[in-house]
Amino acid sequence: MKTIIEPFRIKVVEPIRFTTGEEREALIAEAGFNPFRLRADDVMIDLLTDSGTSAMSAEGWAGIMRGDESYAGARSWFRFRDRVREVFGFEHVVPVHQGRAAERILFGLLVKPGMVVPSNAHFDTTRANIEFCGGRAVDLPCPEAAEPALEAPFKGNMDVAALERLIASTGAEHIPLVMLTITNNSGGGQPVSMANVHAVAAVARKHGIPFYIDACRFAENAWFIKQREPGWAEAPIPEIVRALFAEADGCTMSAKKDAFSNTGGFLCTRDPQLAQQERDLLILTEGFPTYGGLAGRDLEAIAVGLEEILDEHYLRYRAASTAYVVDRLASAGVPVVRPAGGHAVYLDARRFLPHVPPLRYPGQSLVVALYVEAGIRGCEIGTAMFGLDPHTGEERPAHWDLVRLAIPRRVYTQSHMDYVVEATLEVWRRRERLGGMRIVEAPRFLRHFSARFAPD
Numbered sequence: 001m002k003t004i005i006e007p008f009r010i011k012v013v014e015p016i017r018f019t020t021g022e023e024r025e026a027l028i029a030e031a032g033f034n035p036f037r038l039r040a041d042d043v044m045i046d047l048l049t050d051s052g053t054s055a056m057s058a059e060g061w062a063g064i065m066r067g068d069e070s071y072a073g074a075r076s077w078f079r080f081r082d083r084v085r086e087v088f089g090f091e092h093v094v095p096v097h098q099g100r101a102a103e104r105i106l107f108g109l110l111v112k113p114g115m116v117v118p119s120n121a122h123f124d125t126t127r128a129n130i131e132f133c134g135g136r137a138v139d140l141p142c143p144e145a146a147e148p149a150l151e152a153p154f155k156g157n158m159d160v161a162a163l164e165r166l167i168a169s170t171g172a173e174h175i176p177l178v179m180l181t182i183t184n185n186s187g188g189g190q191p192v193s194m195a196n197v198h199a200v201a202a203v204a205r206k207h208g209i210p211f212y213i214d215a216c217r218f219a220e221n222a223w224f225i226k227q228r229e230p231g232w233a234e235a236p237i238p239e240i241v242r243a244l245f246a247e248a249d250g251c252t253m254s255a256k257k258d259a260f261s262n263t264g265g266f267l268c269t270r271d272p273q274l275a276q277q278e279r280d281l282l283i284l285t286e287g288f289p290t291y292g293g294l295a296g297r298d299l300e301a302i303a304v305g306l307e308e309i310l311d312e313h314y315l316r317y318r319a320a321s322t323a324y325v326v327d328r329l330a331s332a333g334v335p336v337v338r339p340a341g342g343h344a345v346y347l348d349a350r351r352f353l354p355h356v357p358p359l360r361y362p363g364q365s366l367v368v369a370l371y372v373e374a375g376i377r378g379c380e381i382g383t384a385m386f387g388l389d390p391h392t393g394e395e396r397p398a399h400w401d402l403v404r405l406a407i408p409r410r411v412y413t414q415s416h417m418d419y420v421v422e423a424t425l426e427v428w429r430r431r432e433r434l435g436g437m438r439i440v441e442a443p444r445f446l447r448h449f450s451a452r453f454a455p456d
């Protein structure tokens with residue numbers, strides 16, 4: 001059969017509250033033209049994030065009932081720890097309440113003021129946590145990543161030559177770790193190839209620098225390797241995952257993505273001393289090392305999710321549903337990041353609205369237009385998110401201005417996606433009438449979450 005179906009049936013549903021365009025115009029103005037400030041009830045199709053928004057399975061909910069809430073040494077902890085070890089191959093597993101807690105603990109121990117942390121592209125919380133420790137987060141995307149419309153299989157890769165140059169100019173002693181984000185969320189949800197992971201690991205090892213993977217969407221990345229990288233087509237997904245992590249010294253993980261969980265995460269390492277230091281910090285701010293701020297039921301749900309996420313029927317459907325939207329938009333001439341990534345569709349707002357300069361936030365303008373048009377909530381990934389240097393206060397255009405329409409796992413059907421395509425095409429037709437935005441008020445760190453905007 002050619003038709004790729006959702007590999008599940010729906011047992012529980014949530015109603016969508018319908019709103020009119022007029023209502024949405026008032027609501028978004030009240031929210032300072034920032035969809036993060038909207039009430040979720042005022043959103044019809046919520047594509048703000050794929051994080052913590054997954055639909056759990058019957059087995060996942062059964063795990064919630066099985067959760068052991070003992071403070072120390074709970075049965076659910078051992079199930080969680082053993083599952084993480086089995087999937088990723090790391091000895092030491094530190095549970096945390098979500099990915100950024102893993103980042104804070106890891107960087108809090110390794111990053112000192114003035115140090116530099118390279119990555120293919122840091123996610124916003126990763127960058128902010130490095131900067132909070134006085135470090136500098138440097139993105140080294142491969143050259144293909146700069147061209148959103150270019151079809152290349154692994155646009156999430158790091159530029160390995162640029163990494164070598166950075167190490168030579170900075171000095172290995174000032175680089176506490178090298179990171180790779182798989183898939184590369186900030187760079188369009190594009191995968192990183194196995195060859196690139198191994199090349200980056202080899203450079204880091206040569207200079208004695210620890211190599212870490214930000215593993216949030218590891219299963220989607222493994223699926224793309226199986227589809228696109230010579231030599232991996234026949235390998236089972238769990239084997240690809242093990243090969244991805246085999247040369248890493250550790251990982252940070254948000255279980256809110258590729259573990260189908262509504263919360264949780266973990267930090268892994270092979271270094272027993274570092275693990276002990278991490279646990280010491282964990283007790284201070286997150287919780288005892290056998291729960292790390294999570295309920296036993298969350299640990300149980302994550303253990304189930306880490307099994308389901310490796311199912312090839314699921315991964316095939318997941319990639320196909322994203323590609324469906326990307327292909328339909330691209331064939332109508334809408335500028336989108338190509339090829340389709342795993343978890344999201346990225347509109348290229350800079351090309352969608354070429355008359356709006358980056359410092360007038362074309363991505364934010366497009367996000368607002370989609371909401372007003374059809375009640376769809378997306379997220380700007382561009383100059384509003386990354387344009388401000390919090391240390392100098394200087395503002396400059398980000399690498400790109402994208403709008404991310406993140407697709408929650410197992411939540412929306414194909415007709416919801418048809419609706420998203422229709423709304424985007426409608427905004428595309430009237431794009432010349434859209435103007436820019438300016439920021440009215442914003443904090444220094446992670447300003448996009450709470451900033452208030454106004455039409456320019």
Ligand code: F0G
Nearest residue numbers: 049051098099100123125185216254256
């Ligand atoms: N790393 C990546 C690549 C992420 O995408 C995220 C979160 C994190 C780290 C932090 O994890 O939210 O559990 O603390 N990304 C979400 C998103 C918020 O919408 O892409 P967290």
